[in-house]
Amino acid sequence: MSEVTNNTAILKYTLRLADDSLILGHRLTEWTSHGPFLEEDIAMSNVALDYIGRARMYYGYAAELSGDGKTEDDFAFLRDEREFRNLLINELPRGDFAYSTVRQLFIDVFNSLYLPKLMQSNDETLAAIAAKGIKETRYHLRRSRDWTLRLGDGTAESHKRMQKAIDSLWGYTHELFELDELEQQLADQGVGVDSTALKAEWLATVESILSEATLTRPEDDWVVKGGRTGYHTENLGHLLTEMQFLHRSNPGCEW
Template sequence: MSNVANEKIAAYANRLGDDSLIHGHRLSEWCSNGPFLEEDLAMTNVALDYIGRARNFLTYAAELIGGGATEDTLAYERDCLEYTNLLIYELPKGDFAFTTARQYLLDEFELLFLTALCNSEDSTLAAVAEKSLKETRYHLRRSKEWMLRLGNGTEESKEKLQTAVEQLIGYTPELFEVDALEKDLISGGIAVDRAGLEESWRSACEKTFDEAGVNMPQAVWRVKGGRTGFHTEHLGHLLADMQFVQRAYPGCQW
């Protein structure tokens, strides 16, 4: 494999790792703050799944990058503008309805995405996808159940869920954008054509929203920029917490 090809695959693995790392950190913020003990443990376990997925993607990216790069240097020694995660992952955790709505929207997407990535010509990416897909099926079952419980619960829970969806919907189009890097890798059978997943994603989401009695709005407003380093202010605050120990004690291992 050429150096150029390695660089492109490394960048692709890196961005998938960033998505998982940032979302895993957001979910970890619920640890000891869940609405009740069982759900507190469930969200913590989902966060650990994402951190494990991030490790797999970032370790592979570091191997391809070389030059002393490791999963830790990629996670802890980059600045905000160097992260390539999509914006929906970095938004503050909000209330429980917001976390639930975001998780459900992402779970439906990731089920489709990881299923497709299992067919990648890159055996490492396919293996990570296969392992992650098993976890995602559980994540989706759990988040869908919560969508139905909140939507069909009290007027307050339904209102909060509806508000959360309206706050999130403009961030979802970025999930399906394909840039030049991914187009090159799609042509080589490496990457997933995200754009081709949108119709199936929306159909699945609309079915659940209908069952929950919540309206799924059209994305009449939309934002993007995560893949090119244009982030919300929230990512900087997140990194200040996540990277503090490594920044204070460079090179420490535990």
């Protein structure tokens, strides 16, 4: 059992969830005005908004838990790369439309399993954020599934790009189902979610969608992890540089 008090443990856990949402949300905003066509441009931006909104709720709660006057902006804009605890899959560059679609599919299926469990949390705020998020995730999943089917079972080029994206992302999915001491402790207390228990259903759902889309599930022959301990890919630093620049250059600015 760790020495941290429970409050600190919940704060750390909340920041992990917040970082996942913010970093993925930011990656999605990079599609704004670069979407393949107007409707998808708008859809990506709307999904981004849902994630950034979710991040704000988590950071707001983290600020409350920290009780030292920190605000949601301090967490989002004034922490450095090694202090972020997001899972690596969220920080990878947006790639082409196939790549972003596959990442969303993997994360949407994951969230469709994770959030209903978090709704059962005995921490009321986390449960409330999850209850809000799951409604949005159902729409997100429907969209990423539609596009996976359409592109996977589409032209030779779209199929090739989808399979390439799946192969490039697969090794980053294992981290979604890792549980360290902190998350194990919170799962045991009924606060956090035991994500290891979600893997079988995640695999079954993803495999069924991929198969329907004539795509192949890759072998589990490589694994990259480190997000939860602050060891990131080189991409996160670049992302933060852009995301935090305005706030750091103009401390306290509002618009």
